[in-house]
Amino acid sequence: MNIRFDKLGVVIAAISAYAAFAAPFATFRANRIVPGQARSILEALPATTGTLLLVTIVVAALIALFKTPLVLRLAASVAALAALALLIGVAGTFLTPAGNTFARVSPASGFWILIFAFTLLLADVLTRLNLSPLARVGVLVVAALTIGLLLISGSWDNLSILKEYFNRADSFWAEGSKHVTLALGSLAAAVIVGLPLGILCHRVENLRAGVLNVLNIIQTIPSIALFGLLIAPLGWVAAHVPGAAALGIRGIGTAPAFVALFLYSLLPVVANTVVGLAGVPRAANDAARGMGMTDRQRLFGVEFPLAFPVILTGIRIVLVQNIGLATIAALIGGGGFGVFVFQGVGQTAMDLVLLGAVPTVALAFAAAIILDAVIEMTATRRRVETA
Amino acid sequence: MIEIEGITKRYDATTVVDDVSMVIEPRTIAVIVGTSGSGKTTLLRMINRLVEPTSGIIKLDGADNRSLPGYELRRSIGYAIQGHGLFPHRTVAQNIATVPVLLGWDKDRIKARVDELMTLYQLDPEAFGPRYPHELSGGQQQRVGVARALAAEPNVLLMDEPFGALDPIIRAKAQEDLLAIQKRFGTTIILVTHDMEEAVHMGDKIAVMDAGKLVQYAKPAEILAKPASAFVETLVGASERPFRLLSLGRVRDAMEKGSAEGEAIPGDASQRDALAELLWSGRPALPVTGADGKPIGRVTVDGLVKRAARPA
Ligand SMILES: Nc1ncnc2c1ncn2[C@@H]1O[C@H](COP(=O)(O)OP(=O)(O)OP(=O)(O)O)[C@@H](O)[C@H]1O
Numbered sequence: 001m002n003i004r005f006d007k008l009g010v011v012i013a014a015i016s017a018y019a020a021f022a023a024p025f026a027t028f029r030a031n032r033i034v035p036g037q038a039r040s041i042l043e044a045l046p047a048t049t050g051t052l053l054l055v056t057i058v059v060a061a062l063i064a065l066f067k068t069p070l071v072l073r074l075a076a077s078v079a080a081l082a083a084l085a086l087l088i089g090v091a092g093t094f095l096t097p098a099g100n101t102f103a104r105v106s107p108a109s110g111f112w113i114l115i116f117a118f119t120l121l122l123a124d125v126l127t128r129l130n131l132s133p134l135a136r137v138g139v140l141v142v143a144a145l146t147i148g149l150l151l152i153s154g155s156w157d158n159l160s161i162l163k164e165y166f167n168r169a170d171s172f173w174a175e176g177s178k179h180v181t182l183a184l185g186s187l188a189a190a191v192i193v194g195l196p197l198g199i200l201c202h203r204v205e206n207l208r209a210g211v212l213n214v215l216n217i218i219q220t221i222p223s224i225a226l227f228g229l230l231i232a233p234l235g236w237v238a239a240h241v242p243g244a245a246a247l248g249i250r251g252i253g254t255a256p257a258f259v260a261l262f263l264y265s266l267l268p269v270v271a272n273t274v275v276g277l278a279g280v281p282r283a284a285n286d287a288a289r290g291m292g293m294t295d296r297q298r299l300f301g302v303e304f305p306l307a308f309p310v311i312l313t314g315i316r317i318v319l320v321q322n323i324g325l326a327t328i329a330a331l332i333g334g335g336g337f338g339v340f341v342f343q344g345v346g347q348t349a350m351d352l353v354l355l356g357a358v359p360t361v362a363l364a365f366a367a368a369i370i371l372d373a374v375i376e377m378t379a380t381r382r383r384v385e386t387a
Numbered sequence: 388m389i390e391i392e393g394i395t396k397r398y399d400a401t402t403v404v405d406d407v408s409m410v411i412e413p414r415t416i417a418v419i420v421g422t423s424g425s426g427k428t429t430l431l432r433m434i435n436r437l438v439e440p441t442s443g444i445i446k447l448d449g450a451d452n453r454s455l456p457g458y459e460l461r462r463s464i465g466y467a468i469q470g471h472g473l474f475p476h477r478t479v480a481q482n483i484a485t486v487p488v489l490l491g492w493d494k495d496r497i498k499a500r501v502d503e504l505m506t507l508y509q510l511d512p513e514a515f516g517p518r519y520p521h522e523l524s525g526g527q528q529q530r531v532g533v534a535r536a537l538a539a540e541p542n543v544l545l546m547d548e549p550f551g552a553l554d555p556i557i558r559a560k561a562q563e564d565l566l567a568i569q570k571r572f573g574t575t576i577i578l579v580t581h582d583m584e585e586a587v588h589m590g591d592k593i594a595v596m597d598a599g600k601l602v603q604y605a606k607p608a609e610i611l612a613k614p615a616s617a618f619v620e621t622l623v624g625a626s627e628r629p630f631r632l633l634s635l636g637r638v639r640d641a642m643e644k645g646s647a648e649g650e651a652i653p654g655d656a657s658q659r660d661a662l663a664e665l666l667w668s669g670r671p672a673l674p675v676t677g678a679d680g681k682p683i684g685r686v687t688v689d690g691l692v693k694r695a696a697r698p699a
Pocket residue numbers: 398403421422423424425426427428429430469
């Protein structure tokens with residue numbers, strides 16, 4: 001029989017073997033700030049369940065390792081991810097002594113590496129399946145619903161990140177909505193200002209270099225200047241002024257954070273508008289004028305629709321970038337998920353850091369998938385063929 | 388009527404169109420020929436003001452073409468752009484409907500017009516209407532480009548190498564259709580082409596351009612018979628001249644009295660086709676039939692050969 005290895009599968013099999021047998025699956029701590037003790041899969045789970053998980057991982061890794069049908073690979077990655085997601089909750093319950101509210105159980109490196117390995121496999125399968133944009137959004141929705149169900153069902157309640165959440169449920173949603181408002185609001189402002197500015201730069205050649213240079217400078221220096229210059233003194237304050245860290249290093253408020261994100265967003269929007277408009281085929285522009293369109297009709301009827309996918313790409317960059325950057329807004333008192341990250345850093349409570357980081361990453365990831373799908377849907381119909 | 392008076396276009400130091408003057412009579416076809424880069428497209432685009440001339444005046448039916456805003460002028464002039472220039476984000480039907488939509492025609496009238504034009508150009512409205520340009524062949528794209536130019540029934544039509552990508556059969560059909568449309572609506576057409584055959588066949592007059600200058604503007608027969616310069620002679624194709632000359636005349640006009648044996652040729656066929664048939668079948672004469680199919684005379688090899696000679 002002719003056995004062939006899958007290139008990516010070799011990597012996946014290797015790292016999942018390491019993660020399953022050599023790395024800790026969960027960390028147990030007597031309370032939230034003491035150093036943790038590593039627990040392997042067999043230590044973290046009831047004996048049969050642990051063995052079952054190991055078997056699942058080994059089988060899934062073997063399926064990944066060899067060249068196997070896509071459906072099988074899909075099933076393997078989904079099964080492995082589902083088992084991991086379910087059983088980390090079981091580990092939480094199993095490791096927490098009954099009635100002990102101080103003990104903390106959190107996923108450890110082995111768990112995260114396994115999640116990474118099988119997400120890689122899943123992503124690879126989904127890419128090879130060549131899903132339509134809508135189907136990809138569908139997969140995203142299913143994944144989000146599954147995670148939501150797991151959260152509601154309470155099977156993760158004994159994990160430390162959720163214990164941090166239960167302590168801060170109100171502020172979690174408040175900061176979350178602040179985070180989203182900050183990211184989307186500054187994006188909206190950047191689009192409202194950036195699109196006309198980009199169109200202007202496209203039409204008035206003399207303006208283009210100047211505006212883009214200024215935005216380039218803003219993009220580099222002030223982002224560091226504004227955020228960076230604030231990070232240093234506030235970090236110093238947090239470390240040296242007693243009580244500052246506990247206060248969450250509140251500083252200057254939402255407005256400067258909003259302005260900073262807005263300025264930071266302008267360059268991608270303006271630059272992509274300019275590039276998109278410049279990429280409109282000359283023949284199409286020519287025909288538009290030749291048929292008797294006014295400048296306005298040409299802008300909205302021809303240039304804009306043809307440049308739209310490129311402009312959307314700029315908006316996608318900004319959205320993902322803003323969702324990430326909004327985290328740092330917490331440093332200048334802007335709120336958002338960053339609040340938990342920096343509180344956690346201040347208190348050396350990793351679980352609190354995760355409470356801020358995980359939703360941020362999830363949001364950025366979802367935004368990227370959704371916008372990519374939208375871009376693809378608008379682009380396929382407008383595929384440009386040069387005459 | 389289109390009057391071009393002393394039109395010059397310069398880009399920096401290079402003169403692209405150099406002091407061109409010509410008059411295109413109403414309801415006629417003027418064909419512009421010339422080597423690549425000789426300024427044909429530029430001259431055409433100065434008529435609908437896609438290019439503003441450096442100096443000179445262009446009048447349409449007596450009115451300066453600058454008396455209207457550019458976009459209004461262009462809506463009244465059909466323009467088949469070189470290399471089709473279809474909108475990649477609009478369907479074939481939407482592309483053809485461009486000018487009628489700009490002019491605010493109502494939906495039913497637009498739909499009827501689009502269907503009519505697509506049928507004329509042998510593109511099934513049901514099958515091709517909803518397609519995007521990149522889903523068509525080059526020749527189909529070009530026909531859509533021509534249909535788009537014709538959509539609003541313009542009085543003046545500018546066509547920049549409209550049939551370049553068509554195969555000989557569809558090209559001949561497209562040429563006949565254009566001639567029929569031109570006859571029916573009395574359209575004034577300026578057509579740019581690289582194909583001398585097409586120029587002689589389509590043009591009431593032919594304009595020859597060389598390096599921005601108009602070197603000769605005359606009836607096809609005159610261009611063939613009395614080329615103004617060696618350049619025109621080369622462009623016309625010296626070895627093809629006698630046949631091109633014959634292609635201008637009808638068999639009826641070369642008819643002699645008498646009768647002949649074998650298959651007949653209709654009186655309104657071209658003399659060139661008659662000569663080709665004579666040579667091919669090895670006969671000295673062909674019977675000629677009238678519109679009713681009855682023989683009315685004959686054409687002879689000798690008679691046609693005399694006609695193919697350089698006119699005195
Ligand atoms: N916008 C412009 N700027 C500078 N030069 C130009 C411009 N447009 C055209 N030209 C030049 O003018 C000359 C004539 O161009 P034009 O397009 O009128 O030629 P053409 O006769 O239509 O050629 P072809 O048969 O290849 O289409 C060319 O040398 C071209 O490079």
